[in-house]
Amino acid sequence: MSIKVENLTKEFDGRKVLNNISFSVEQGEILSIVGFSGSGKSTILKILCGLLDADSGNIDIGNGDVAMVFQYSALFDSLNVFDNISFALQERKEFRNKYTKEQLKEIVAKSLETVGLSGIEDKFPHELSGGMQKRVSLARAIVTQPEFILYDEPTAGLDPVASTVIEDYILRLREETKATSIVVTHQMSTITRCSDKVIMLYDGNIVFRGTPNDLLKQDNPFTKQFVSASIEGPMKIAATGF
Ligand SMILES: Nc1ncnc2c1ncn2[C@@H]1O[C@H](COP(=O)(O)OP(=O)(O)OP(=O)(O)O)[C@@H](O)[C@H]1O
Ligand SMILES: [Mg+2]
Structure with a gap:
């Protein structure tokens, strides 16, 4: 089962955190969502798993069971x-x-x-x-x-080896469950090892979509700034509410 999101909008306190965004994830695919802190990544996952309501937009996530792996483990x-x-x-x-x-x-x-x-x-x-x-x-x-697994920063706070272990399990879970997955991450190794495609959020919009290889090409100002972790570039930290 696939995930289809069309024209999703979500506002908090008068600020459009998600402004009319659309993307899809095909059956069995893993999509990475990247973007600065505060860019709305967790908000997307919370809307997809039903913890938050969207203001507007169409979300097609079938009738399947949605599992969420929370940002702070949440045990x-x-x-x-x-x-x-x-x-x-x-x-x-x-x-x-x-x-x-x-x-x-x-x-x-x-x-x-x-x-x-x-x-x-x-x-x-x-x-x-x-x-x-x-x-x-x-x-x-x-x-x-x-049928769907949503991971919110599954490797945050882990050392590189522990991160590799988690990345291996994400791939293994895909093999075992054939689930369609979304991984919110800042970590390059997770993006390149685990995902089939990537979207980058900034200021409520998707500013890049492509494969992990496309992201690494750094051939647009957004991917260049993200991959080089530069303060200089089109993305201003203030705009994320950080
Ligand atoms: N329940 C809420 N009420 C009010 N504002 C909220 C709520 N949830 C999120 N926000 C705001 O929406 C914006 C996006 O939050 P979100 O948690 O989706 O960001 P994020 O991209 O996951 O960031 P991080 O990388 O730090 O986890 C932030 O400015 C946040 O303050
Ligand atoms: Mg988050």
Whole structure:
């Protein structure tokens, strides 16, 4: 199933954070969304997963299940890893009573195995490193067998090796679930390794769309400024509300 967004607009406090933007992600593809802090990346994901309403626009995300991997892992501190991962299966109407306790255990064990963390069901989030928490949040995302996975800065705050591990899992989850995915990221390695195509947001608009290779060509002022991380260029930090 694909994602189609047409003329999406969202305003906060009189400021158009998203101004009539359109893009699509085909079945099984991974799209990266890049852009300065405050450019509306998380807002797009929150609208797609139903946490926020758009002001206007058409969003076609089928009837499939949408999983969100949040920017700050967003695990429940007071729940252990087992309860965090199985939360949706235990609490959501459409899943409640679908599985026996034994089946839940199997599903959680398999999802932990997928992210290389077998056997940590009894641990609490504060006992895990940031990278492990991210991987638990990936494991949590897949237990509902989602058709769509939305990742909000999945490698933020991780060292380069831990980032590579997460990138490998993003690719692996795509293989295993065939999900259509969107990854919000600032990290070049995530863009080049994981995505089929990229859009860049600035001041409410999409200022670049293309492949990761097109982005690296730096042949427009926006991609040039982004890739070289320059303060000089068409994008002014003030315009993002940063
Ligand atoms: N619920 C809200 N109420 C008011 N303003 C909001 C709300 N959510 C987001 N904003 C504003 O919308 C803009 C975009 O926010 P968003 O979180 O989408 O940015 P982002 O691109 O994800 O940034 P970052 O890279 O820092 O995560 C910001 O200026 C933010 O202050
Ligand atoms: Mg964000």
